[in-house]
Amino acid sequence: MGRAEERRARQRGGRRAAPRRSRSSPKADRSLIRRLFTWKKILGTFFGLILLGMGAFVVLYMMIDIPEGNADAELQGNVYKYSDGSIMARKGYNREIVDLAKVPKKVQRTFVAAENKTFYNDAGVDLKGTARGLLNTFSGKGAQGGSTITQQYVKNYYLSQEQTVTRKMKELVISLKLDREKSKDYILAGYINTSYYGRGAYGIQAAAQAYYRVDAEDLTVEQGAYLAALLQAPNQYDWAVASDTGKKLVQQRWNYVLDNMVEKKWLDQADRQAMTFATPKAPKAAPGMEGQTGYLVEAANSALKKQLVAQGVAEDMKQAEAMVDLGGYTVTLNIDKKKQAALENAVKTRLTSKLDPTERAVDADVQAGAVSVDPKTGAVQAMYGGVDYVKHYTNNATRRDYQPASTFKPVILAAAVDQDAETQEGQPITANTIYDGTSKRPAMDGDRKVGFAPPNEDDVDYGDITVQEAMNKSVNSVFAQMGIDVGMTEVMKVAGDLGMDTEGMEPVPAQTLGSMGASPLEMAGVYATLDNHGKKVTPAVVKSVEHKDRKIEFPDPIGDQVISREAADTVTSVLTGVVDDGTAKKSVRDNPMRGDQTVAGKTGTSDNNKSAWFSGFTPGLVTSVGLFGEDDKEPHPQVAMYKAGGVEKRVNGGGFPAEIWATYTFGVMGEVTEFDLETKQGNAVKPSQSPSVSESPSQSPSQSPSQEESPTQEESPTQEETTEESPTQSPSQSPSQSPSNSPSTEPPTGGVTTQPGGSNSPDDDWWER
Incomplete structure (x- = not known):
């Protein structure tokens, strides 16, 4: 027995040594990790994933084209106005698309200040926000902000509102392409015209009327800032129904919008300090077809359809009717509001107030129709079509089945x-x-x-x-x-x-x-x-018609x-x-x-x-x-x-x-003439x-x-x-x-x-x- 063995025997107390167990040392483990996860491998994997992602994105970019616009996002109603420009009625979808040029420049910028301060300089996407949105989607939390104006417009106009990874990726690709192919003004116009503002109003024109009773071209900066703030939560921020908390939040966001405008030098600090919150007007029901309104709208539509055919815009009346039904027309009638009211009152006082079907059955059979025209211009200034359009659909003013x-x-x-x-x-x-x-x-x-x-x-x-x-x-x-x-x-x-x-x-x-x-x-x-x-x-009957196309x-x-x-x-x-x-x-x-x-x-x-x-x-x-x-x-x-x-x-x-x-006539004629x-x-x-x-x-x-x-x-x-x-x-x-x-x-x-x-x-x- 050698010395080494004697020493080990003494240490064991003379006992026989136990069988030696096989195990790796910590040093050996660390060595294995180093061999498997070297910096080169980590960096290679990282860059490989990046390249793979880039490749996948390139494939997606090549495969995904800018689609046709969502038909629902283009739906518009028709707006009918009296000769003085005041609203007579709205018919159909409550959206009226307006050119961006008709919206004051500072009002345009309230939306940029509210939603996307870098809009004029970015590439149409917010990668950080998009990544956060994808992560939230994966985790089941849903989308949580971060989209640019371009991305929101793409979602509104080209895609659906569903929260899926596929839709989010499409949004990203289309936004990048759209930003390259279209101007910022085109995108901003699309955004403010397709967004929902609450009160059933789609687009800035309908919103301007719904909240302030003005056209979009007449909005002030204060009013524009409210509408821009409203987009974050239309129902919660509607002043007419908002809780105290909702009112506080929308005022905070209103201030945020204006402060951002000052920061971007789109608004002077002095002007900003002088501004007060633009309290919206109370909701008002959209004018319907009751009373004489339906007869007037029907007569205007008839004239419009005939003119579409006459101009060759429509091949026939059937196609013209379909075009009118698609909406987007602002029709100003020649109807004078005061003369119209006077004619309605004359029929009531001189005829309908004297008809009593309960006393004389024949009284239920009497229908009245009337038309008043300016002989110098040809403008139809008043029209009476019947007792009520929703009760008697035939327009007595234009029907021609009775003898003169x-x-x-x-x-x-x-x-x-x-x-x-x-x-x-x-x-x-x-x-x-x-x-x-x-x-x-x-x-x-x-x-x-x-x-x-x-x-x-x-x-x-x-x-x-x-x-x-x-x-x-x-x-x-x-x-x-x-x-x-x-x-x-x-x-x-x-x-x-x-x-x-x-x-x-x-x-x-x-x-x-x-x-x-x-x-x-x-x-x-x-x-x-x-x-x-x-x-x-x-x-x-019609004074003028406007349509964007x-x-x-x-x-x-x-x-x-x-x-x-x-x-x-x-x-x-x-x-x-x-x-x-x-x-x-x-x-x-x-x-x-x-x-x-x-x-x-x-x-x-x-x-x-x-x-x-x-x-x-x-x-x-x-x-x-x-x-x-x-x-x-x-x-x-x-x-x-x-x-x-x-x-x-x-x-x-x-x-x-x-x-x-x-x-x-004698009630509206004015001065005596010969x-x-x-x-x-x-x-x-x-x-x-x-x-x-x-x-x-x-x-x-x-x-x-x-x-x-x-x-x-x-x-x-x-x-x-x-x-x-x-x-x-x-x-x-x-x-x-x-x-x-x-x-x-x-x-x-x-x-x-x-x-x-x-x-x-x-x-x-x-x-x-």
């Missing part, structure tokens, strides 16, 4: 004077030309009867009567003959030139009674052309000279007699609001009392009012309006329609005197029946039915009665009761047609 009746008679006279027409005897047709006013007199073309012999109102015979008196009293037989003298083809051509839709209409003698369909809008255009001395006026230009409502000034002014002159000495004198001439205002107009009552009209004008305002009998039950056929509103018999044009016209007429008849024909009571049909006009002197000469209801004119009588029909068989003008006796408010008095009922 005797309001068509001025068109016949206009054609006669314009064409220098002559009577069968070769006499020029003027206001003083004598015609045979016998009821049911056969219209003659030379020696040939044309098969049309219309009765006059209440079958009254007037004998020889001037054209002026025939217009005053609306004598059917006179104008039936005048239409033949002029030539019905020429009459209908002039009707079309003046503004009536005569396409497809047959030029038959029955048209002289206004048996075609026409709307208050059409008739307002016809009378506006007369008022405008024969220069065509096409009533224009296209330009829509409307034609000038004032067109060419369609009839001579002499013809137009002669008709205007004659129509003053209708007001001063005819069927409208009770409602218009004697109205205490009239003063010395000169007025021209014509009444009309159609077959079986299904419609009643008054179309009249002053030198500066033309208004056509129509009443229509429409069954209030499906399918809404045309019905008579006898005794509606409590009248004795018929609802005549000289009653409710003329009263509505007078109340409206017609400037160039006519051989002089500046307004002197009103004729009402003829005295006739005892024989052969008596002269001065001896014809006088309503003024014999108010009790009112036919009985049973006679009314037998003498009602039949505008639909074909020209081939034989005359119903020859002049020799005309009934006596001795009228039946009977008491007369004047209705409340003077509606449809015996004067009007006796003469009107």
Whole structure:
């Protein structure tokens, strides 16, 4: 045994040594770690991962393109405004995209100061924030800020709001590409136009209206700072509903926005110190389609769609309708807010307040429509479409399924004077030309009867009567003959030139009674052309239209000279007699609001009392009012309006329609004006005197029946039915009665009761047609 072994034996106490265990020393472990994790390997792995990530990103960058924009993010509503620019209604999605140039520069910068101070200098992404967002997504915490304006815009416009790693990576790639391909102004405009601001408002324009009742171009810096602050938490920061904490937080963020602007030298410190918090206005419901609004919007949309087709922007009306429905249009109407309110009030006070369906079933069947036009510009300044758009969808102002009746008679006279027409005897047709006013007199073309012999109102015979008196009293037989003298083809051509839709209409003698369909809008255009001395006026509902992608230009409502000034002014002159000495004198001439205002107009009552009209004008305002009998039950056929509103018999044009016209016109006309007429008849024909009571049909006009002197000469209801004119009588029909068989003008006796408010008095009922 060697010394070493002896020593080990002594140390073990003579015991036999235990078997030696195999184990690595700490030094050996450390050596193994060093071999496995050398700095070179660590750095290699690190750079390998970086290269792998870069490679993966390059692949993603190459694979991911900027997609088409999210359709929902482009949805816009249409905005409708009165002529003064105030909001009438919004329809559709509450977003109106505006050009960035319309937003004040400092207001633009409030959004940059709030969301992304480095926006103008960065590459469109915040790598640190994106990494934090990815980490939060992986850990299930969701996204937590850090995105640039570019990234937020990409999320709003190109992607969804889902919180996934895939969506986040797409956001990063698209943002980088977008920043390289588009300008900062393009991105900022997209951001402020697609963001949600609360109160149902998408985009800065809708937000400006929702919170401050102004357009985006009129926002102040203080207001812009609030809207920019609002984007962080629209519902929590809405001042109208915010808690005390919410109000405190939004004020803090408002200050943060302005302080950042000072830091970026976008705002002077002195100006900043002078600013006070811009408290938003209380929420206000968006204007709806109730009342007259829906009718106005519908009329504006109709005009817009027609113009889109006319300009070639849309191939047809179907495509035009789809384009309008997509939104983005700001439509300014010619509607004057004060005149619109006045027209609505006139209809209410003179008609609807007197209708009581519980007392008279017929009252539920009365519909009113009216249009008011400026004859110098063609602007439709007021329109009444019905009792309420949400209750009665058909626009009574634009519907053309009812007869205009005797309001068509001025068109016949206009054609006669314009064409220098002559009577069968070769006499020029003027206001003083004598015609045979016998009821049911056969219209003659030379020696040939044309098969049309219309009765006059209440079958009254007037004998020889001037054209002026025939217009005053609306004598059917006179104008039936005048239409033949002029030539019905020429009459209908002039009707079309003046503004009536005569396409497809047959030029038959029955048209002289206004048996075609026409709307208050059409008739307002016809009378506006007369008022405008024969220069065509096409009533224009729309003043202007704006859209970010296209330009829509409307034609000038004032067109060419369609009839001579002499013809137009002669008709205007004659129509003053209708007001001063005819069927409208009770409602218009004697109205205490009239003063010395000169007025021209014509009444009309159609077959079986299904419609009643008054179309009249002053030198500066033309208004056509129509009443229509429409069954209030499906399918809404045309019905008579006898005794509606409590009248004795018929609802005549000289009653409710003329009263509505007078109340409206004299209430808004302003200063008194006079017609400037160039006519051989002089500046307004002197009103004729009402003829005295006739005892024989052969008596002269001065001896014809006088309503003024014999108010009790009112036919009985049973006679009314037998003498009602039949505008639909074909020209081939034989005359119903020859002049020799005309009934006596001795009228039946009977008491007369004047209705409340003077509606449809015996004067009007006796003469009107």
